[in-house]
Amino acid sequence: MELNRAVAANIKRIRKQQKLSLERTAEAAGVSRSMLGQIERGEANPSVAILGKLAAALKVPAEEFLRCDAFEPTLLSRxxxxxxxxxxxxxxxxxxxxxxxxxxxxxxxxxxxxxxxxxxxxxxxxxxxxxxxxxxxxxxxxxxxxxxxxxxxxxxxxxxxxxxxxxxxxxxxxxxxxxxxxxxxx
Structure with missing residues (x-):
């Protein structure tokens, strides 16, 4: 799994585990709802500053967003x-x-x-x-x-x-x- 997809999946997973809405998390982190949505879909690469704000809002270390324990069982490399x-x-x-x-x-x-x-x-x-x-x-x-x-x-x-x-x-x-x-x- 590439890093920005892992970051996206981790942010979404942690937010859902804490039963937080996209709106509430975005507000707590001081980012727009649309930006957080783009990050969670892997459409935007968050800056280190935004990762820090999201980590504070979700009360987790920022390195949790970089965790990548999974792998893609099917991967085509051309x-x-x-x-x-x-x-x-x-x-x-x-x-x-x-x-x-x-x-x-x-x-x-x-x-x-x-x-x-x-x-x-x-x-x-x-x-x-x-x-x-x-x-x-x-x-x-x-x-x-x-x-x-x-x-x-x-x-x-x-x-x-x-x-x-x-x-x-x-x-x-x-x-x-x-x-x-x-x-x-x-």
């Missing part, structure tokens, strides 16, 4: 909507396929490593895991100083909070799917 990230002088293309969701605590990306390219990600969050699944080509995955040869349909999972890289030393493009999983803290 390639054209996901801007590619070009790395290693254009020899690597990283394209998000499924965005991060708090409910699943995961995200996925497509990775193309062209001839002589190397994908070396930034440090990941402590405790995170990455699964690299080869779609095509032969890649050389180096994790914790050890190098593994991955071929089509091979997959490897490892702790992603350490330095790692995927290198293409062959004469064909390496294509892989990356699954990032983030453990819940505490």
């Amino acid at each position: 390639e054209l909507d996901n801007k590619p990230q070009r790395l290693d002088g254009g020899k690597v293309v990283l394209r998000r396929s499924m965005p991060y969701e708090e409910g699943t605590r995961s995200e996925t990306c497509f990775l193309d490593v062209y001839i002589s390219g190397t994908y070396t990600p930034d440090s990941a969050v402590t405790g995170s895991l990455c699964t690299v699944t080869m779609i095509s080509g032969t890649g050389f995955l180096t994790v914790d100083g050890e190098t593994y040869t991955l071929q089509e349909r091979d997959a490897m999972r490892f702790a992603a909070d350490q330095p790692w890289s995927l290198r293409n030393q062959g004469n064909a493009t390496v294509r892989a799917m990356l699954l990032w999983q983030y453990r819940k803290e505490g």
Whole structure:
């Protein structure tokens, strides 16, 4: 669920739990009824100041509005909507396929490593895991100083909070799917 939809749903849920009308909540927060309605429908993005007023009116911490425990079981992510990230002088293309969701605590990306390219990600969050699944080509995955040869349909999972890289030393493009999983803290 995207953040502004989560905020909208949380404000509406909290207001209804407190059995408050839209009019009464808007009046207590000092915002118009139509503005609150637009916020609850996800049609308007409230400023931090308005979130603060709504939190005071509903007597909850403002961070309650940002809670996003649910996820959408059906989510279509189109390639054209996901801007590619070009790395290693254009020899690597990283394209998000499924965005991060708090409910699943995961995200996925497509990775193309062209001839002589190397994908070396930034440090990941402590405790995170990455699964690299080869779609095509032969890649050389180096994790914790050890190098593994991955071929089509091979997959490897490892702790992603350490330095790692995927290198293409062959004469064909390496294509892989990356699954990032983030453990819940505490």
